[in-house]
């Protein structure tokens with residue numbers, strides 16, 4: 089009944105030795121294909137991307153009318169392929185949202201591009217899928233005048249703060265009776281060095297261990313979700329919290345990451361809250377470990393939702 093989406097078929101040119109972890113998307117899809125259907129991501133219409141991004145800015149990216157400062161902040165060279173890939177990755181998240189609302193759990197083997205702002209690309213992120221899913225779930229439609237759900241929580245456990253998501257969803261979170269709740273557990277001294285304000289920011293020091301991280305999960309993350317009572321949970325399951333990550337400064341083990349995932353998935357399952365899982369970051373020197381850690385969200389989810 090569950091299925092996953094991957095944009096791995098949509099390749100784009102990268103300079104030799106570039107740090108973007110291209111390999112992991114195809115490897116994740118191959119790892120999981122024996123366990124559940126893995127489908128190509130559908131495309132995201134530009135008009136849908138325009139629900140959270142500035143249409144003029146989108147048009148410039150589409151046409152390649154971007155300057156070198158913008159490209160440097162994005163971190164990937166501009167090409168038609170890289171823009172198409174970003175659309176496909178976000179399209180997978182939208183498809184996963186529909187699955188989550190239908191069967192309780194939706195899976196994108198990409199996405200979680202949380203450093204994208206309304207009109208600014210940063211840190212390999214062009215389109216902010218978590219913010220987009222939140223809007224798509226909350227906003228009125230002809231069939232659902234009150235929105236498809238009343239409250240959305242975005243739980244961002246990538247090691248980097250979800251700055252774009254916090255900024256994009258700020259107007260829905262920093263008000264009385266908030267409809268969205270943004271929670272970020274991240275390295276306080278890590279990128280982005282200028283943090284935005286989430287509903288709850290849990291900025292941790294360097295070298296965080298499994299025990300310390302799981303204490304934060306049990307003592308802060310789950311109680312915050314209990315208090316907010318979301319009707320949809322968007323989970324950015326970044327694995328750059330693992331020891332040995334090139335862009336992380338934490339020291340979790342694979343067992344710690346799996347326990348983290350299980351705590352969140354089991355909470356959502358027990359509370360009857362539909363969950364969308366997005367891949368987000370993971371840049372371990374050990375490629376097989378990166379892939380196994382990303383795949384473990386699905387393995388653990390199949391167990392929890394069995």
Ligand SMILES: [Zn+2]
Pocket residue numbers: 246247248326328368369370
């Ligand atoms: Zn990250």
